[in-house]
Amino acid sequence: MHSLSSWVLGILGIGAAVCQAAVTTVSVSATASHAIPTTLFGQMFEDINSGDGGLYAEMLQNRAFQQVTPGTSDALDFWSAIAGANIAVIADPKPVSDALPNSLQVSVPGKSTTAGFANSGFWGINVNSSWTYTASFYYKFPTSSSQSVKFTVELRSASGKTLASSATTASGTATTWKQVQLTLKPTTSAPDVNNQFVVLVQPSGSATTTVDFAMFSLFPPTFKGRSNGMRMDIAETLVEMGPKFFRFPGGNNLEVRPSCRGQTTATRWQWNATVGSLLDRPGRVGDWGYVNTDGLGLLEYLQFFEDADMEPIMAVWSGYSLGGTSLPENELAPYIQQSIDQACYDLCCSASGHLSLYALDQLHYSRSSQGYRSPGALRASLGHPEPFTLNYVEIGNEDFFAADTYPYRFQDFVGNLSKAFPQLTFIATSDVGDPTLTPTPQAYDVHVYQTPGWFAQNVFSYDSFARDGQKYFEGEYAAISTNANDLFGTPSDGRLTFPTMQSSSGEAAFMTGLERNSDIVFAASYAPLLQHVNSTQWTPDLVSFDAGSVVRSTSFYTQKLFATNQGDEFMPSTLPNQNGTVFWSISRLTSTLEVIIKIANSGNSSAQLAFALPFSDVASSGTLQLLTGAETASNTPEAPNTVVPKTSTITTGKTIDYTAPAFSVSIIRVVAS
Template identity: 65%
Template sequence: MLFKHLYSLTRVPIVLLLTNFPKCLAATTTVTVSGTASHAVPTTLYGQMFESGDGGLYAELLQNRAFQQVTPNTTDALTAWNSVNGALITVIADSKPVSQALPNSLQLTVPSGVNGSVGFSNEGFWGIKVDSSWTYNASLFFHFPTESSFSGILTVGLQTASGNVLASESTEIRGTQTSWAQIAVQLRPKSSAPDTNNVFFVTVDGQKAAGQTINFAMLSLFPPTFKNRSNGMRVDIAETLAEMGPAFFRFPGGNNLGQSTGTRWQWNGTVGSLLDRPGRVGDWGYVNTDGLGLLEYLTFFEDVGMEPIMAVWSGYSLDGDNLPEDELAPYIQQAKDQINFVIGDPATSAPAALRASLGHPEPFTLRFVEVGNEDFFAATTYPYRWRDFVGNLSAEFPQLRYIATTDAWDPILSPTPPSYDVHVYQTPGWFAENSFYYDSFERNGTTYFEGEYAAISTNANDLFGTQSDGRLLWPDMQSSTGEAAFMTGLERNSDIVFAASYAPLLQHVNSTQWTPDLISFEYVPHLSCDSCRSIPCSALMHTQLFSLNVGDEYLPSTLPAANGTLFWTVTRSSSSRDVFIKISNTVETDAEMVFELPFHSVASSGTLQLLHGAQNASNTPEAPNTVIPVTSTISTGKSLHYIAPGFSVSVITVQAQ
């Protein structure tokens, strides 16, 4: 069921692959840095991309909470739900559903002759963390399909697999309740559980309720959330993302825009009451509740201080379905409505008025709209889809910058795209060898978004094979230094590269469909987060080093050798006068360097942040701290001498006037 993205074979740019790395230079590499900036560094340069949410970033703890997109009266419809003490449970198509969007409910029938508590439980996503310092918000809807004289107690709670009740709340229900009613309680555990093998339960007294049938819908359990937002994000993962200092967030995908026309992501199915969200079969093999909807995304962006790069569905799906031009009009209108929900005027726009009614009358920030996703797979139809979508959207929203998702060289699009989204999954060597990828691009006003990139394999002939074929399970220092080398090129070309995001973002180690990933996490019992430990992989750490240590001015310097093994970039903060020198050494041999800094005065000491390890060193659940950045003080000056260790990413920060 949950949480990682299964990508379709993603574009490999048509670039001549160079031969194996040469040996590292034996002589000292001298780098002369200019004191005059060549261009401003975009404020959006480093950010994140995202394509899903259930069981990860979205804080809901119950799996299959509303029986969305399942077939009633089947075993699969009961995924994560189990009978308690002989109760009969099944998922039905309710004749009086809780809402039009949620037609199914869980029907509980209490058999005769059963004593004690009878009901059902939910196992969550690989267990539920129970922490006595937390208050959990639990809720459900119920009704009796047939009126009865029953009056009794319904209990909602958390317990261990062995039956030890850790928290519970009870309320009286009556058989006269034939219309849907909601119960909402707060659960405060009396003690923390020793492990995550815990369940959420709903029970009635078996003896008193014998023969009764009760239907349940939209059950939910939330731990504390990031910024205490209702229906919000999980604290630990949200904080990890925020600590990276992302400038933007690309959403909702990516491939998550839709496997088919019918299962595409639709903004209006993700806003308002959770009862009005039908969910959808996602692209990674499980149902998305869409509890993490458009408003929740936008609120999260505001809370973290990043801006959205928002995609709209443009008539093409992963299953190869291409809509003809004469069928595009309703989908173009849906894209307009999506944008209006984000930035429209409530006085003139119904979607904007909906946003205001949900508590956000002011428009959100939005500057970038991506039209489709990976349309190089549908290059023959993208020209008319791009023309029709952008033509209509830009007429209403001329202030937005529209991003195309085909190759920049084929097909030729009209109107000329202001920006392109480039995706590449390749070997560590490819990334280092192509650090000059953008240097030869024409400076004609077109900008580029490196929307998905990662070193995923050491085997250029079978990039999408298995681990035995070279596919990486976890990022390692070889892949991280290759990616960092490529990122020095992104920074050097940030006059035309305005944004970049590693992909995929999140991976649950119990349900992995794609490797490697930026942030991996698992459930562990002893941490005071909601059943999670984030594993700080080397890719996460070098990405964070780049994101948190970049100036607003790019300082030209002696160029690295295009076919070399040592790469660098220099930026400066115009306000603090900090100079940031980033270095990637992609081989095991240490490299001696001298940076000649042309400033009037340079501090005698600075800060070094060093990520360093053996070629295949990686952080795993068993060894999560194999490679971690180490911060130290370094001697600096107008001639800054530094030895870059083999397989390392270094960031030197020094004050210069």
């Protein structure tokens, strides 16, 4: 995911601050130059410790012992024994499913009242007395002798206080797996997230009792009440930004990193291993080095997009593995077919045919041997009979790393996918125009991570691009460092931990250029989207969070200001100084007759501007939304509201005089006809 496309590698530098003492008059055209695509501003998601434990609402970490080595201490990560219980992860001879071969074997002394085990969650568990939690697990007895055991499930504070509790009794000779489902209603909210999920096992007899457990789960209320759904506060934050699309399932996390724990092509993200019962999702070691449960699967993604009124930009794996390995052309066919099935899951209307939903092969079948099976039928059987929206499919990710093999891979994937789905737009991920691709790409995905000054200096990057029908997706961009010579270094080298007003105003400057060129730039998304502050692998990020709180960065508010103040047609105007630090773009929302002026001041001095509007009737007042702060000001977990937008009423007219503060993003809206 996180690399520079070669078209930007040679253009470095930080823009010098320019004092704007004189008034700059901006004349606005009365005629729009082009329609602005509704998809212009959206979000790019990659699971970098931000799916499990983040957007996906599951609260237990290592819940199903996926992709771990039984019998090792690492297999017990985030689990601990309580009061004399013995616990170990075993390769179960009779597992709960073929996809989940491991279980937690627990032995407790007879008549124990406290023995059991606990899970610490994703660096904590948020306990809220206004919520009702859903807890579940599977259990069996490894021997056939008659058993009677009481299970008590609790939420506990770090001090040992019980915050919620529910119990059930299991008896008989349960040598086959049974599921326990309970609800937990806390009597009080915890003052912090240092809480645990606890299971106590109390045998009725005096002998030591052994129980096998599998597939634990703890869910709070979810966004839109979806089963197996999204964490409310994070999902609501993402929706608040006003995104129109969501790029998924990620950049690098789509691919394979052979150097990571011996991964092979089989460990790439596969849509059909992420749908159906959670018992049939084996998970995978993702390309950031930790296990993805795949509880956040294709269906959950697509339902979220519907609930959030976004459309997907969906990537398919295109035969390239991180580390430099590409599949030869004669081995691509089954992967192309799997990509067709992936798109068909979204779009196919067929709901016919018998499906064995809980068979492992159902989750791994490919269309090349489908028989009576249908991805559309699978989707329908899982509760969504109507096709999802799908207009854009991206072929691979950052294939400028494998430019020598991308031509045949792009040609074969697009050639076959376009035959099945001629209505889709296919996006190339190599450098623009290099190598030459056949067929000519309908769109390119461009990535750039740079300094704040670079973004201000490259506001006009797309102005020189040909208007030949080709479109562009600025799929990943962010100001990540103040040091042009060490962009990917450490904070001491200039790398940012959190976005700053300097970085965010530089990004805003670049975004005015994206809007001006939205006749060819159809979509743009900052990246990465999310970071868990207790397990961060890439900085800065748009939104930060822990187990109980969410932090909106200055760049989040910049994105929100642009996305929620988007017109439907672009109004040309006097162009900004290409060597300056103050930039603007002007659009019009025809349904409300509003003119929307976006201003980015990426410099350290205020700027005086005068906007001359070509309309005979302009309201005497308008609204101003202003985000501004000190050059290095950031929103952090310790100070989440250091810089937030403020809305006020300003005087307007045919000429609007405005002073843009240093390091600021300003939005002026006024009705004009």
